Amino acid sequence: MSTSLAMAAPWRLYCSACDTTAPGDTLTSLCPACSQPWLTNVTLPGQREDGVDASARGLWRYRSVLPVFPDEPVVALGEGWTPMMEAPALAQAIGVGRLWIKDEGQNPTASFKARGMALAITRARAFGVRGVTVPTAGNAGAALAAYAAAAGVPVRVYAPRTTPPPILDTVLAFGATLILVDGHIGDAGREARAYAAEHGWFDVSTLREPYRVEGMKTMGYEMAEQLGWRLPDAFVYPTGGGEGTIGIWKAIAEMQGAGWLNPAERRPKVIVAQAAGCAPIVRAFAANESAAAPWIDPTTYASGLRVPGPLGDRLLLRALRESGGAAVAVTDEVMRTETARLAQATGIDAAPEGGCALAALVTLVERGELHAGSEVVLFNTGSGASYRWRN
Numbered sequence: 598m599s600t601s602l603a604m605a606a607p608w609r610l611y612c613s614a615c616d617t618t619a620p621g622d623t624l625t626s627l628c629p630a631c632s633q634p635w636l637t638n639v640t641l642p643g644q645r646e647d648g649v650d651a652s653a654r655g656l657w658r659y660r661s662v663l664p665v666f667p668d669e670p671v672v673a674l675g676e677g678w679t680p681m682m683e684a685p686a687l688a689q690a691i692g693v694g695r696l697w698i699k700d701e702g703q704n705p706t707a708s709f710k711a712r713g714m715a716l717a718i719t720r721a722r723a724f725g726v727r728g729v730t731v732p733t734a735g736n737a738g739a740a741l742a743a744y745a746a747a748a749g750v751p752v753r754v755y756a757p758r759t760t761p762p763p764i765l766d767t768v769l770a771f772g773a774t775l776i777l778v779d780g781h782i783g784d785a786g787r788e789a790r791a792y793a794a795e796h797g798w799f800d801v802s803t804l805r806e807p808y809r810v811e812g813m814k815t816m817g818y819e820m821a822e823q824l825g826w827r828l829p830d831a832f833v834y835p836t837g838g839g840e841g842t843i844g845i846w847k848a849i850a851e852m853q854g855a856g857w858l859n860p861a862e863r864r865p866k867v868i869v870a871q872a873a874g875c876a877p878i879v880r881a882f883a884a885n886e887s888a889a890a891p892w893i894d895p896t897t898y899a900s901g902l903r904v905p906g907p908l909g910d911r912l913l914l915r916a917l918r919e920s921g922g923a924a925v926a927v928t929d930e931v932m933r934t935e936t937a938r939l940a941q942a943t944g945i946d947a948a949p950e951g952g953c954a955l956a957a958l959v960t961l962v963e964r965g966e967l968h969a970g971s972e973v974v975l976f977n978t979g980s981g982a983s984y985r986w987r988n
């Protein structure tokens with residue numbers, strides 16, 4: 598890796614909120630000028646055919662648009678290129694024209710978090726970090742434990758005590774050190790960062806680490822490619838920290854900017870689905886704010902959505918406004934019903950977060966914002982298996 602790092606990185610970091618930039622080969626967390634997240638500027642090949650390597654496994658078919666050196670070995674476990682399944686009966690039942698479910702539960706460690714951690718750990722290993730910490734509502738910790746094991750990097754995972762036991766067991770199965778925290782992911786974050794600062798480790802929290810979101814953006818590339826290089830009218834994402842939604846929105850801008858899509862393809866509406874017990878983005882969007890105040894006392898059984906103070910708030914609210922999108926809060930009770938419906942109507946092992954997305958979609962059809970002419974992609978972000986256990 599030292600040879601790769603000797604050459605300048607072919608990507609740059611730019612601040613999502615101010616004019617600050619940094620070279621790609623800087624180990625960094627937030628913008629030093631304004632404490633907002635970095636994003637990565639990658640130059641896409643001018644021809645889509647040159648940018649996609651269909652012979653590469655999983656998300657690495659988009660390696661040309663990711664922050665990796667040309668010949669660098671990557672940390673991979675088979676992440677990405679998840680199935681996009683059309684669900685015509687469900688589309689008809691809820692009243693949209695066409696509906697596809699992208700099943701992210703089929704990733705390593707059973708959630709889309711694998712995509713981000715593949716990139717984060719590839720970069721962290723290249724920087725020679727001593728160890729990594731992460732606060733997690735669950736799945737990010739499981740994914741990080743797996744990728745850190747693959748790379749031989751020590752890892753400490755900080756998770757709320759209320760995290761579903763199958764997810765905690767997955768963290769332990771990969772040999773990570775697990776620290777259970779009283780409170781929510783925000784409390785876990787303070788502990789994780791304190792340990793990292795004290796011991797010279799690197800914290801890979803959502804959007805404090807610049808490259809996880811680059812892994813997430815491959816969902817946007819896959820969505821377009823799997824629809825025949827077209828875009829839907831809307832995509833629905835169950836949103837906690839915001840990395841998934843922000844990544845997909847960034848991918849669409851990149852593909853359009855490079856001319857990879859027919860100019861007639863309009864950008865989809867961004868639909869943010871949140872739990873009613875933790876809906877900071879829904880509340881801020883309704884109030885027309887550009888930033889979200891932290892949600893006090895977050896509660897929901899969909900652990901991936903229990904993120905009271907997302908660092909991606911400004912980027913999420915911007916994407917919602919730019920796309921003419923919508924943000925919908927869903928009660929746990931409705932989430933349970935819609936999770937069951939999603940699984941039973943499609944055979945996809947729906948996570949509660951996927952059920953949350955379906956419930957948000959149903960609400961928007963009821964409001965008339967989506968209708969029988971709408972084409973919609975819904976992300977089932979994890980696997981229902983992670984939420985089933987017996988005492």
Ligand SMILES: *Cc1c(COP(=O)(O)O)cnc(C)c1O
Nearest residue numbers: 736837838839840841901978979
């Ligand atoms: C993390 C997670 C989410 C929320 O994703 P963000 O990128 O943090 O918004 C949704 N669903 C599941 C299953 C998750 O693990």
Ligand SMILES: [Zn+2]
Nearest residue numbers: 612615628631
């Ligand atoms: Zn800045």
